[in-house]
Amino acid sequence: QKEVEQNSGPLSVPEGAIASLNCTYSDRVSQSFFWYRQYSGKSPELIMSIYSNGDKEDGRFTAQLNKASQYVSLLIRDSQPSDSATYLCAPRMDSSYKLIFGSGTRLLVRP
Amino acid sequence: DVKVTQSSRYLVKRTGEKVFLECVQDMDHENMFWYRQDPGLGLRLIYFSYDVKMKEKGDIPEGYSVSREKKERFSLILESASTNQTSMYLCASQGGRRLAEYNEQFFGPGTRLTVL
Numbered sequence: 001q002k003e004v005e006q007n008s009g010p011l012s013v014p015e016g017a018i019a020s021l022n023c024t025y026s027d028r029v030s031q032s033f034f035w036y037r038q039y040s041g042k043s044p045e046l047i048m049s050i051y052s053n054g055d056k057e058d059g060r061f062t063a064q065l066n067k068a069s070q071y072v073s074l075l076i077r078d079s080q081p082s083d084s085a086t087y088l089c090a091p092r093m094d095s096s097y098k099l100i101f102g103s104g105t106r107l108l109v110r111p
Numbered sequence: 112d113v114k115v116t117q118s119s120r121y122l123v124k125r126t127g128e129k130v131f132l133e134c135v136q137d138m139d140h141e142n143m144f145w146y147r148q149d150p151g152l153g154l155r156l157i158y159f160s161y162d163v164k165m166k167e168k169g170d171i172p173e174g175y176s177v178s179r180e181k182k183e184r185f186s187l188i189l190e191s192a193s194t195n196q197t198s199m200y201l202c203a204s205q206g207g208r209r210l211a212e213y214n215e216q217f218f219g220p221g222t223r224l225t226v227l
Contacts, residue, residue: 032214043201043218044154051211088154092214097142097161097205098169099216101154 003028006089006102014110019076021105023089026070029100032092033072035063038104039085048074079109114138115204115219123225130189132222134202141206143185144216145169145177147198154201160185192226199223 003026013019023033032051036044050056050063050072062075072091076083086104093100118133134143144159146169156169158177166177174196178186189196202219 034215043221046215046217049211049215090216097214098144098156098159099214103153 002026003093003100004089004091004102006087006105008103009106010108011105012108012110013079015079015081017079017109019079019083019107019109021074021076021087021089021107022071023073023102024071025089025091025100028094029091030094031065031067033063033065034090034092034099035061035074036088036090036101037083037085038088044088076107079107081109081111083107084109115202115217117200117202117219117222119222120220121223121225123227124189124192125227126193128189128192128226130192130224130226132187132189132200132202132224134185134187134204134219135183136185136204136217137183138204138207138217139182140204141182142204143179144203144205145175145185145187146201146203147171148201148221149198157187194226197224197226 005024035048037047038044048063050065056063060077064073086106088104089102090099115136124130142161145157146154148154155171160166160179176188200222203216205216
């Protein structure tokens with residue numbers, strides 16, 4: 001089993017809908033999780049971090065962490081075409097500074 | 112805001128050349144990282160540094176070396192460039208002063224290296 005797994009997509013949603021991106025992880029990761037957005041040809045940009053069980057909201061973004069089920073998700077409300085990008089899930093490796101990056105989910109928001 | 116800069120956005124080199132990629136951060140972060148990103152393979156860690164003159168191998172260090180003589184600067188060196196090192200190279204910085212921010216990594220714009 002990979003340490004971090006994401007569905008590669010593409011996930012296609014209409015403009016204005018809620019996009020739901022999921023990530024599952026193994027026991028080797030710590031309880032610090034990060035979501036990055038990466039536009040084609042650009043570098044990853046940190047958009048959310050979450051450290052404790054439950055929900056964390058920031059504008060149109062909500063990160064959800066469920067430690068018992070070992071998954072973390074990112075919800076994007078009122079999706080816009082400008083949200084079309086690849087979203088990378090990145091938990092911190094246990095007892096390390098390193099982050100483990102998932103392969104990413106490509107999101108397409110249709111106008 | 113954290114700023115991470117990389118010396119070049121695009122670079123073209125020939126097989127066998129020695130290549131230097133430089134990264135500078137302006138937030139006094141302790142930890143710096145070099146990744147490469149290739150289609151279908153995702154982000155792979157080459158090397159990281161947790162202090163000046165301290166370094167640790169990542170997942171794919173072969174063919175690369177690094178140097179960190181000053182806290183703000185982390186260099187990636189390709190000793191003898193090969194075509195399979197054609198890739199996007201990304202530098203990241205980590206270590207915000209607030210505990211909640213310490214693990215957040217911030218990326219530079221990337222260097223797209225082509226080795227002919």
